[in-house]
Amino acid sequence: MDELLEQFLIEGRDLVLQGQAEFAVLLDEPANARAIDGAFRAIHTLKGSVGIFDMRAAERVLHAAETLLDRARKDPAGLPADAVPRLVESLDQIDRWIDELERDGAIGAGADAIADRLLGDVAVLAEAPAGEATAAEAVPQWAADLVAHEIDTLAGADAPLVAFRYTPDTDAFFRGDDPITLISQVPAIAALAVLPSGGAWPDSAMFDPFACTMVIEGLSGAPIDDLRAIFRLVPDQVSLHAIEARSVGVADSVSTSTILRVDAARVDALADEVGELSVAANAFSAIAERAARIDPALALAIRAAQADLDRSIGAVHRSVTAVRLVPLGPALARLPRQVREIAAGLGKPVEFTVSGDQIEVDKQIADGLFEPLLHLVRNAIDHGIEPAEARAAAGKAATGQLSLRIARDGEDVVVTLADDGAGIDPARIRDVAIQRRLIDAEAAARLTDAATTALIFAPGFSTAATVSGVSGRGVGMDAVQAAVDRMRGRIEIDSRIGEGTRFVLRLPANALTTRLLLVEIGQDRYAVPFDQIVETARVSQDRLVPLGTGTACVLRNRTVPVLSLAELLGGAEARSDPARLLITHASGEPVALRVDGFSDRIDAMVRPPTGLLAGVPSVAGTTLTGDGGVLIVLDLLELVG
Structure with a gap:
């Protein structure tokens, strides 16, 4: 991809996000001067950016939006009541055009027609009423x-500025006037530009060194009377105009920090090196033990050096982890637009609210969250929220409510998508699963309501009678489960018929390292991700009882099937007494895995399986131990699923 285009895609989407955030405020407060200023700056900058590419339609729409916002900045009443929804629609279209530019290298052939429609709404609002004397005039x-x-310069100014335009006449040099020296006497210059008086500089062959062909414009923080005194000998060649100070602190919304964009691959490579460094440092423990047998003082010095090294590595690790943290807002910025489009396509009015999107998570989690949330949103609007007439019959408001709430819970981030729709009927899920031959009637009858509801994540499951542009192919919820599994998370469903449904995604906030529990099976050791473990337990052999063709035990007044992890991996069954059990979940139900012992708990980087391991099922990856050994990390969800 062209470097300039790549930079535009990043900055363009950032500006769209800024504009959307300001419009969200203006929907409730159309006269909020701070939000109007912020939206104007975002739209103005975005208009300049799209002008670099063949996006004339986008530039026209943004120019009209900019004009409308500029008028609102000068009007104490703010924006007209119906202006903000039209501005939101225009910015949504700009966002779509940016997507088209990335995908196809250009915006679609129908862009001008779309722009004409949008301009019919926005441009009319941007026009000043006939006979009205506005500040803009x-x-x-x-x-x-x-x-x-110079909008950024004005935004950072803490006092009123004066705009000046000095146009020396052509014979200024012959009279002995020195425009540059005169300009140098202007105090508190905030911005300065030297422009050609004819709109373009003359060709070098036609250039007359004795003719003055420049115009000098700028901004000064000095009082306007001081500038009149400086230009008192050339009053006919100077124009001055006071720029009113904003009544709100515009500078508050302008970031003074410097942003350095770094390729994510470089940060990942740095994280890998930190992991290698940590493994190398752990080797000092074995060296210290060997040295202790020869020279205890030397062993003590090695351990002290290792402690210092561990502290430094820990600090570097925390720094790299912090660099990878990003707010969820930019990653989810397109979701409100998608909700509006899906709801409009289905003819269902939906109000969508988002909270907590300022929470920071690892970039890998932020990048991977949009896809499953989009599928969940489609499902909620299509299957959850009822049509307006059905809602009216149920005594609900015509507009459906859909909310996305993000919160931190310890080392996890909890993402909750809730709707006030019809809810999920377990009986209906059982019937559909049987019809689609995903499960037989006898097995379906044994399932609890929670386990039945979890069937919506089965590949090929769909309750839609026909395939539409939104759903019906039976891949959406399956894709949600796959995406959540890739992020080492889990998903829960809380649904009440007639009241609505909540999908709760619990994901690790930090994807750089994974907390692992080491388990022993015979002479071998394996690692298991902590987020796949519900609990560990030790039970006596007499509590393990035959059940059908397998074994079970009672834990917390609940019968739980017991499987041998050794047998699942192709080895001999573990027979330790008391039995050591690792409890995980399969299809929403607890399952116990028997092992020979529990070992250390470590935080380590898990590398994806490669080579021969890439094709081995139930292997999540590998990690290195302090002595340089390699541990296989198991995927319990796949192993018992």
């Missing part, structure tokens, strides 16, 4: 252009 065009170009 009092501003000379050159000053308006200068203000628009």
Whole structure:
């Protein structure tokens, strides 16, 4: 991809996100001056960015939006009541065009027609009413252009500024005038530009060194009377215009921090090296033990050096982890637009709210969260929220409610998507699963309601009678489960018929390292991710009883099947007494895995399986021990699923 385009895609989407955030405020407070200023800056900058590419339609729409926002900045009443929804629609379309540019290298052939429709809404609002004397009419065009170009300078100013335009006449040099020296006497210059008086500099062959062909424009923080005194000898060649100070702290919304964009692959490589460094440092323990047999003082010095090294490695690890943390907002910025489009396509009015999207998570989690949430949103709007007439019959408001709430819980991030729709009927799920031959009637009858509801994640499951552009192919919820599994998370469903459904995704906030429990099976050791473990237990042999063709035990007043992890891996069954059990979940139900023993708990980097291991089922990856050994990390969910 072209470097300029790649940079635009990043910055363009950031600006769309900024605009969306400001419009969200303006939907409730159309006269909020701070939000109007923020939206104007985002739209203005975005208009300049799209001008670099063949996006004339986008530039036209943004220009109209910019004009409308500029008028609102000068009007104490703020935006008209119906302006913000139209601005939101326009920004949604800009976002779609950015997607098209990334996918196809250009925006679609129908862009001009779309722009004309949007301009029919926005441009009318941007026009000043006939006979109305607006502040914009009092501003000379050159000053308006200068203000628009130097909007960032104005945003950071803590006092009023004066715009000046000095146009020396052609014979200025012959009279002994020195425009540059005169300009140098202007105090508190905040911005300065030297422009050609004819709109373009003359060709070098036609250049006349004795003719003055420049115009000098700029902004000064000095009082306007001071500037009049400086230009008192050339008053006919100078225009001055005071720029009103904003009544709100515009500078509050302007970040003064410097952002350095680094390729994610480089950060990942750095994280890998930190992991290697940690493994190398752990080797000092074995060296210290060997040294202790020869020279105890030397062994003590080695351990002290290792402690210092461990502290430094820990600090570097925390720094790399912090670098990978990103707020969820940008990753989920397109979700509100998708909700509006899906709801409009299905003819269902839906109000969508988001909270907690400022929470920071590992970039891998942020990048992987949009896809499953999009599938869940489609499912909620299509299958959960009822049509308006059905909601009215149920005594509900015509507009469906859909909310996304994100919160931290210890080392996890909890993402909850809730709707106030019809809920999930377990009986209906059983019937559909049997019809689609995903499960037989006898097995379905044995399932609890929770386990039955979990069947919606089975491959090929769908309650839709026909395939539509939104659902019906039976791949959406399966894709959700696969995506959550890739992020080492889990998903829960809480649904009540007639009241609505909540999907709760619990994901690790930090994907750089994984907390592992080491388990022993005979002479071998394996690692198991902590987030796949519900609990561990030790029970006597007499509590393990035959049940059908297998074994079970009672834990917390509940019968739990017991499987041998050794046998699942192709080895001999573990026979330790008391039996050591590792409890996990399979299809929402607890399952116990018998092992020979529990060993250390470690935080380690898990590498994806490669080579021969890539094709081995139930292997999540590998990790290194302190002595340089390799441990296989098991995927319990796949193993018992």
